[in-house]
Amino acid sequence: MKLKLFALLCLSFQVQPATEQVVIASDIWCPYVCADNSGYFVELTQQAFDSVAISTKFETIPFQRALRLAQADRIHAVLAVSSEHIGKANLQDSDLILGQYANDFYVHVNSSWQFSSLVDLNNKTIASILGYDYSDKLNSLLVKSPTSFRASGETPLKTNLNLLQKGRVDVLYQLH
Structure with missing residues (x-):
């Protein structure tokens, strides 16, 4: 059984001046998000924020905790979420699709x-x-x-x- 779903970057904030550091979290789900702050979601996200001179900090934490922290505005974004996660956690969707998963x-x-x-x-x-x-x-x-x-x-x-x-x-x- 394969279900194609879109993996999204979920943002829970509006971008502030370039001096702010954006904190992004997810659990380890290699090759998307890997233990050494690599993975193609991490690298693409890093490049996107670098292109607008915004520094980023990536944290690998349990997925449920990442969603709760984003809901509470204690982190700025969660990588590798579905539209269902965004809806259930009442988070802002970035409309940026980075890949698919099955x-x-x-x-x-x-x-x-x-x-x-x-x-x-x-x-x-x-x-x-x-x-x-x-x-x-x-x-x-x-x-x-x-x-x-x-x-x-x-x-x-x-x-x-x-x-x-x-x-x-x-x-x-x-x-x-």
Whole structure:
């Protein structure tokens, strides 16, 4: 199942004079946002602000926290958000689309399981990332499932990959 969604830069402020530093946050979601303040979203955003002489500071923090801080005007922008995140958090949309992402299921190399419909997820332990928007149907399934695991923190994908590798979850549901 692939759902094409747009990844957006979410701004929660109006650009001020060039002396202000813009604080931008996101969780690590390489190749978009990587641990060493690289990744193509980070680099494109940096270049855009540099072109208008605005300094930037990037922070890698849990995604849910980044959305809350933007809502509270404690940071200026969040990278890699969907229009659903912007609406739910009541943030200002920059109308700048930097890329697309898709949703996919991953299983251990020894598994023969394949996805064809939501019914296939019944009785499966599913790992996903807290705060990510996977579509209304999948979000509902993940919330209702007693065996789903929603990772958070600065490296939730790494956590979920470790769980899958160790056989603690059956399916990893991931945006890429």
